[in-house]
Amino acid sequence: MSVLPKFWAGVLAASLAMTSVPAAFAKTPADQLIVGMSMINLLSLDPAAATGLDVSEVNANLYDMLLVQDVKQPDQLVPALAQSWQVSDDRKTLTFTLRPGVTFQSGNPLTAEDVAWSLQRVLKLNLALASTWKAYGFTAGNAAQYLRATDEHTFVLELPRPTDPMLVLNTLATSPSAFILDRKVVQQHQKGDDMGGAWLTTHAAGSGPFILNDWRANDVILMSRYDGYWGGPAKLKRIVMRNMTESQSLRLMVERGDLDLAKGMSAPDIEALEKSDKVRTQTVQRGTLYYVALSVKNKPYDDARVRRAVRSLIDYQGINQTVMPHYGQLNQRPLPLGLPARLDDPGYTLNVAEAKKLLNEAGYPNGFKTTIRVLTEPPFINIASSLQATLAQAGIQATIVTGTGNQIYGAMRDRSFDILVGRGGGGAERHPHSSLRTLVYNPDNRDEAKLSNFQGWRTSFYSPELNALIEQAEVEPDKTRQLAQYQQIQKTLDAQVGAILPVSQMTDTVVVYHDVQDYQTHSAATTRYKDVYKSR
Template identity: 45%
Template sequence: MTYHARLRLTVAAFALAAAPAMADTPDNQLVVGFSMTNILTLDPAAITGKETVQVLANVYDGLVQLDPVNRSEVQPDLAESWDVAEDGMSITFHLREAEFASGNPVRAEDVVWSFKRLLTLNLAQASFLKTYGFTAEGADAAFAAPDERTVVVTLPQKVNPQLIIATLGIVGPGSVLDSVEVMEHEENGDLGAAWLAQQSAGSAAFVLQQWQSNNLVLLAQNENFWGEAPAMRRIIWRHIPESQSQRLQLERHDLDIAFQLAPADLAALQNAEGVKIQTTPSAGFYYLAMSMADERFQNPKVREAMRYLIDYKGLNEAILPFYGTEHQRPISGGFFGLLDDPGYTFDPEKAKALLAEAGYPDGMDVTLRALSDDPFLNLATAMQATLAQGGIRAEVITGSGDQIYGAMRERKFEMLVGRGGGGQLPDPDSNMRALIYNPDNSAEARLTNFQGWRTSFYDEGLNRLIDAAASEVDVEKRRQMYADIQNRIDAVVPPILPFSEVVTSAGYRDDLDGFVVNPSWSTDLSTVSKNR
């Protein structure tokens, strides 16, 4: 039987399993419901958004992996061990024996090639390395493979090496690709980008079998996986953007896991027979963003006014239970150096006064973009009402990830309700790089994974402080540096205003064992089994 014939049988069998009947999902298949609207490619170098990370975490290994429980810890993955040089300027990784899904051996040169490819293509995930001084031009000096089992990473600038090690545990910048397999599919010097958009070349427990945009993703067990074989033969990710549909299918046993349930459905499922809810602190924030490419938002008084047109308490209590908790600082809860919240409150009269000082006594007309998924549309609708009380007449524009975040990446938006801001790397530097840092504000820089660049925000003083804090090894000095950074942020008023810290809540059938939601979105489903 050919591969395509087997695939047709797989899809047909799955369709029967998803039919409206009270029947358990197959014992050896995991069926997951989530929204695919923000999945635009499956190339690890180009991905954006948590949903793609959730899928690819089960397809690609890195040198290391971030611990799902102890967020500050890094665990071995393809690297069995590593050493940091005495001067802190290089890291040597020692690889285990492993194979890619193709059967090709995992070699040090594959690791080096993966990092060089990332920097050469200069797509979204490259910013994780570029922010620490890594460049395509300097890649030969930064990454070396002295033998097949050894990778040496030489830091191009002084930075705490633990930040680099943890960064290489993030799905995307740290993903190791099968260079032989990928280059067999290279077209016109694209380093396999067109092929990898819909294929995979990893070494993790599963391999991509099929991706149908806004329909489903099929992952099959990697027969060449170097670790313990997963209990599940297949993972079926289904595009179910409606929360009520996810809830119904979870209750009817048609889903094993539901990743994007609305608060009302999560609350109802707390008392549902056979269903459990898992909530864990996650990465990033919900925020209101403004584009400083729009001259109106170049005025700090206008940006400050927006601080007082956010109903922090109302949004978190009414819309974000199970999604987020109130948070106004751009540093994740529990991270080193976090100050207490500044305590901004909804105050439309204060906002009107600030707008009048800025030269807008009659307010202004704006567009407010938001994904059409929960909770973004509800947040935008609620924010439209509170903005109006300050004289900001907002037209809500909704759409897919490409339409909403695509406009932000192209710097062609006015205001946006979004989610992001780092935190995948368990250090405040991750938040600062994602939300504030912008080393080059030119259009040509295309630093699309820096939300500072996306919003055209550039502050040389903050850039210097962030770089200095990343390289400082003295604990108390570093703590004071982050206090100084947060105080400067209060004064400068960057165009991204966090109002909630993201938490991840998932509903799942109670016959699952080994399901642990990873705060960095990279939930490993190879550990999941069914207790039946």
């Protein structure tokens, strides 16, 4: 990592010093955006390796994508590096025409070769973010054939197998793997066959509106304006992101003006700040769901009557009213809220009498003992505590087992759990298949298949009927028929009692100081700072 230049050291010192200024006079610099956020999950900036919402927001300001979701209407896709695109009549080929005159921050021209190389690189490195591309049929071996430049300004994506082109377009607009790299700069820093991976962990080679000046892990990220940006220079000169994990510290600093944005605050602190005229809040829906998962591999959850009983023992309304404000919003379907294909909630409520009847029919009149695996952090642990209490009302004695993310989700990936409270789904892609592929689809239920990227496989829930319906809907070209198919999938899943029981759809709340203008948090976590300014 580069040594922090004296200029930036001064900038950082000034921003840190603001905490000692009396509250009446605290004010961040007019030409800088000071952001407080947790960086504990920010492990790499490499677009081929970097997962998580936080790194998406960082990279969205350092890099560009071919196209993006409209910030106010995420179902609408709008041009970015690609000024236009066409889908062939047979739905197999997507052709992108790049906007002319775009240069990387290095000064190198951005060409279709950079686009092809960036996406091929994801598959060749074969890290976690390659999973979505592999689901479309791309591999390291065929990437050069199907992801190619035909001239300097034309990029062609040919689908190795049939799928809905709109699904692929949404992936290009939202996936952390879809940022376009300056291949010449990256290749200069390649070590062995890492394709520049070690260097890109702490550096950037993009064309975005801001240049990465420095990143200190779990400390600070510094970015400065790139005046040669193709969309015009950003309104602010600098972005300073500070690692802050204590919610009360974030609350204090944003309220008195030491921070412009505060992310990752606890619900009580957000609620307290909503009473202040110095700040405002922005809440945005994410594509992932909080859920209760059951392992169908284990008794008694292989019995649909028991799964239905557990479904009747979740206090959906109580959880969403008392636990989920600023964390999530009631959603009992596997599809994100707002998708045209999503059916209305089925109206599940806590019904102890119904659950007892089902348990008696299944041969468990006195209930049974079980475990609930869960992270210790809110709202996961709060959901688990509520579930433990309501299960007990029907005689199910559940012991809560806590652990780290690797321990909890690792047990799920190993298919070694009873009940698990977790979060997952299709992410930011505004397409039903994205969520169904993640939460329901299970093409091979054998342990040795190790399809751990499919959360349906993790639960051992296996339905050939649902698999066939999902595969059919994915490739259906008629939008009306496709819509009906996705609605039928939801009805069938309800009848079969899937092993993942959605409780709430994730929301994120950002606290914004009152003089910050044109900040709009994005549902895909690709929030861009280019047009943000301060009214002073």
